[in-house]
Amino acid sequence: MFNQTEGVIQTWFDIWDVQGTKRGEIIVAKQGFADDPFHSNVDSHYLTILSNPWFEDGQQTIQTWDLERMELTYECTISQADMDEDHSCHTKNGIVYICDDSGRISEYWAVDGRPISRKMADMEWNSDRWRRFSDGSRIVWAKWLTLYTNEGDVVQRFKVKQGKGYCLEAGILFDRFIFSISWREKSKHATLMVYSKTGKKLTSSRVAVRGRCLRWFIDIAGRLVLIWDTCTSMEIVDFRGLLQRRRDSQRYSYVESYEK
Incomplete structure (x- = not known):
């Protein structure tokens, strides 16, 4: 006051x-x-x-x-x-x-x-958008998606970014994996990447771009729920399917859509 x-x-x-x-x-x-x-x-x-x-x-x-x-x-x-x-x-x-x-x-x-x-x-100054693991290490994507140790050392800078013409969302799953969703403006598809906690690429998939703004959350079953601003449905991606696909070298993933 x-x-x-x-x-x-x-x-x-x-x-x-x-x-x-x-x-x-x-x-x-x-x-x-x-x-x-x-x-x-x-x-x-x-x-x-x-x-x-x-x-x-x-x-x-x-x-x-x-x-x-x-x-x-x-x-x-x-x-x-x-x-x-x-x-x-x-x-x-x-x-x-x-x-x-x-x-x-x-x-x-x-x-x-x-x-x-x-x-x-x-690192803290540049952490406008970030997620943290339980051990204090974190991912930051103010521009390039970057993995840091809990002491602020750069472990890896991934080849995905946000900026003019580029869009990026990222997150942490099960306190063990990193995922990113990146796409270019006006693109019809985005790339979903899954990495280990140490930054090793595990698998990738494509998801449809259904708007300009993306919101997401992890549901109680550990699945990624994507909500686009101009879409009336939600897309659900089962990470277990993506990781199993990598182990079995089979081309499948588990995706569902639900009307809002």
Whole structure:
């Protein structure tokens, strides 16, 4: 909530737990906002608040609060030199970044105080679209589909991408496999690829492109359900059929369609 009366500017945040009990409130003597959902690490939860750099004195302050203890754990102000170079602050996946307009990072730190390497910071910064395995390794497809270790090292960059004229969706199955669905705009078919957790190609298949936007989920039986924006039916792909086809060297897959 934001309030400005008699020249006094305040922003305050009411903090509630999942049981609906109010834990407290945070009051910032500036116009501020939470730039990222709160970050959790084990039993600790953190909220990072940024002040509006275009309001009042033009400086941007950064505050991180421990929501369990309702205590301010970190506060800093972006230097005037950084402001003169059009540097600004962003929070993402539990990391605070100071970067320029082109996205080049000059400083970074974890909101919970844990040490973090530059390669981990870069991976998190580029993780606009991602899925994570239980061991912390992950796939990211901000542009090229890329497999990372839990330390931020690149394991493999796959030859599928999204960008101008290219569309890409990806996901994780059974915490063991990676799949991707890629197609070109105006194409009638997409390529479904299945990889091992280490990035080895296992099998591939084709699915029909039935719209411009694709939504998907894994159902309770472990099958991939595809929903296109302009189609009245759902397509269901059984991964067991795809993987069995690879083992038996037989050309078949199990696909069903259901009307919405």
